[in-house]
Amino acid sequence: MADRWRSALITGASSGIGRALALELARGGTRRLVLVARRAEELARVAAEVSELGGEAAVEVLDVADADRCAARMRELDDAMGGLDLVVANAGQGAPSGANPLAWETLRGPLHVNFCGAAATLTGALPAMIARGRGHLVGIGSLASYGPLPEAAAYCSPKAGLSMLLACLAMDLEDKGVAVTDVRLGFVKTAMVARATHPMPQLAEPEDVARHVVHRLLEKPRQVVYPRALGAATRVFALAPEAVRRRVLGRASPGRSGS
Template identity: 30%
Template sequence: MIKELFSLTGKNALVTGSSQGIGQAIALALAEFGANVIVHNRKGDEEAQQVANQIQKQGGKSAVVAADLLEPDAVEQLFQQATKPFGPIDILVTNASMQLPEEWEETTPDQFDKQVNANWKSTLMLMQRFTPDMADRGWGRILTIGSVQEEKPHPAMIVYAGTKAAIANTVLNLALQLADKGITVNNLSPGVIDTPRIEEPTPPVPKEISQRMSIPIGGAGKPEDIAGMAVLLCSDAGRYVTGQTIFVDGGMGL
């Protein structure tokens, strides 16, 4: 039955940056379909614990971990913490990212380094650390969270958009290398989603560019719009999909 292919019962999932927004929605959705979910944010604070509590109240298993992905030893810290509660990780969702809007002429080396390290470097290092366990068991799911800006970059997010494009290329590269090990690698790219991030101040966009960044479906999406596709790609229902970037953007990338 198709319904059974979506079951994640017995699978262990780590969703980085899952205390709010898209990450939270993905964590809750994976738990709803049976996964044991590790909730992560930078501090492992009350916000993250609330997500874990919600999962537990709904009958699922969850734990909270903390790691600042800008720190040199963050990946190893995260690995040690994430594998302790339930065992090896089967599903890795790299959702955590840093977005520092700035006019491209004013972008500083520090802003560049932080976004590249938090977004692209940490994603690759997390993949390196978690895939051996997946390969040993012959089953794994890696899902990166990209952005419509891979196709339509915001003028004030030249570095952020660049890191997301780099991640999409990394997915294309690794999917081929990991396919014979039972591991799928995909990139899920949201458009404008109604989360706290869209409230952050951003330099204004010239009218002629703004018109090219319209949303054909109209209005912002919801985190749940992303979570549904994430469940597909992280389950056996999506076993034949790998190396793909899938846009969930209301048609914004068209």
């Protein structure tokens, strides 16, 4: 079994998957954590839960959408921690419900947080990891990055961008001792999907997701897909001919859209 991380930073650690990952890491022996998000009280609550598990958690109130500041803070936090072994870019948001899916105002938040914030988080910590010749970068992505979905540009585009960023980083870091993992998740029962009205097959609990993801991350894989069956189905669906995908998604074929 690979070495566990001694220190880790997780963005979006105030709730949902980020909180569950922080607790799972603490339970597994990662003693020093940095928990990043905007809500100070929620972060403090998670930090208290981490200490109950024998870990130590520093709290960092930060809006990752301020990407320049985020990248600069990652460098400072890495330094303050004496080097981070693991950085997880997990902070994310969906489009506000009922928003116009084609408006810039709808795309702006998810693009700034889910893509620019994640990119700043990962690359901010990177120079120090390269200098040490070790480290692990993880992006929490989505099965939504496999292909387009109706009225979901705000969510699919930054997640697809994140997956591409991770693939490029992995290629460039191959011989530098820094591992890169793209975690692509299906539906998880968190605040993000609490108001969703669409079907959510194989909806998972954040604790089960965290247990699976942390266990898999120990092997430093290029990709973790969860749940696997839904991931495989989504991948196959994305490769199907456009006419088939349109039919399944309930879209008229282009030639008949006006009828």
